[in-house]
Amino acid sequence: MIFDPICAVATPKGFSALAVIRCSGAGVWEKVTPFLKLDRIKPWRLNLTNFTVDGELIDELTAVFYKAPMSYTGEDMVELITHGSPIVLKLIMESLFKAGFREALPGEFTKRAVMNGKMDLLKAESIEVLVEAKTRKAHEAAAFIYQGKLGNTIDDIRQLLIRAMAEIEVELNYPGEVEASTEMVHNLLLEAKKRLDELVAHGENGISLTEGIRTVIAGRPNVGKSTLLNALLRKDRAIVTDIPGTTRDTIEEALSIDGTYFKIIDTAGIRKSDNLVEKLGIDRSIREIEQADLVVFMVDLTDPGQDLELFESIKPKLKRYVLLGNKLDLAKKCPESVELCISANSSEFLRSVEEKMLEKVADMLNPYEGELFITERQKALSYKALEFLNETVNSLTGGITMDIVSSFLHQTVKILDELTGKHLQEDLLDTIFKNFCVGK
DSSP states (O other): OOOOOEEEEOSOSSOEEEEEEEEESTTHHHHHGGGBOOSSOOTTSEEEEEEEETTEEEEEEEEEEEOTTSSSSSSOEEEEEEEEOHHHHHHHHHHHHHTTOEEOOTTHHHHHHHHTTSSOHHHHHHHHHHHHOOSHHHHHHHHHHHTTHHHHHHHHHHHHHHHHHHHHHHHHHSTTTOOOOHHHHHHHHHHHHHHHHHHHHHHTHHHHHHHOEEEEEEOSTTSSHHHHHHHHHTSOOSOOOSSTTOOOSOEEEEEEETTEEEEEEEOOOOSOOOOHHHHHHHHHHHHHHHHOSEEEEEEETTSHHHHHHHHHHHGGGOSSEEEEEEOHHHHOOOOTTOSEEOOTTOGGGHHHHHHHHHHHTHHHHSOOSSOOOOSHHHHHHHHHHHHHHHHHHHHHHTTOOHHHHHHHHHHHHHHHHHHHTSSOOHHHHHHHHTTSOTTO
């Protein structure tokens, strides 16, 4: 597969001791070597040389040449390790553009690696998470996929389905001569379904580890939600007043507690309101509560009745929750039904709130000694494949003809291939790689 030559600075902007310029594509060696004083090229080795333009020294650097297909992208590549001066990088990049390179798009190097068969789509997605991991656990989840363990599991499931399809195809191609073993097909599908069920049941916890455990602070107006948010963040992020309804929209902030990544969301107070803007904020609050991994529901201890009544009405929608009483300094009493009582404006209670949050998500922190998803795409396609597989099993047990069962199996395999990248679509790749950093 031939691609036009691209190059990009693969290291962050700014001054540094070293920087890396990455180049890949057809004719890349021929376009770079005129700038370098090298008697001969030694692939896969560090070559100390000068980068010159019309006899003028731009920088002394190290060049590494990679010969296809033994490179990151599967194409001929060159990496220039330069001094990290922005002006040096600018002059070298301008020279490369004049020589026929174009600047790489975000994620284009990894996209080419996928298209050239150097890695599957799952591994490619894990690279982005490895680069952007905010906690150790997020890094571990990404590294798990980078090693190919999720891809191996998907491939095992796929092979079970292929074997079932082969059994059916023999009967369809030789009717009257060969009869497929319904029991064998059924057993293969049940085994594939069992493996996919396990993956779907536990895999989505990986998304929370990489994107943050979605944690909503909820409750009625003026109960202290914004005060708690500011206390957790150790800074004033939300406006705090005695006027009910001050927060009209959701506020999102990232927070790390003992290495666990939380995405904290402060919501508008839930109450009946005739104000259109406030009503929109309340509607959004309810949606956030329903989607949250954890809800910290706050109760005003000076008047807990309405808060507790509201909590009971939304409790069935919650996956995990902390029922947190606030304003203990004024009420002096903590109801038995409330898990933890604090004064949000006092730092002495802060650690107990953090520990309670960690306790509630403990099942997500050590989620599963198996495969994890790290993107919503992986999760959605796995769910979709499971739906088709369930329909296939039901069709087989319901006496549906083998040609229809085969059609369902083909569709399921196609979804799994889209998940791993065996079934590539250009627009799909563009969507996935557009959020990558330039140079990767």
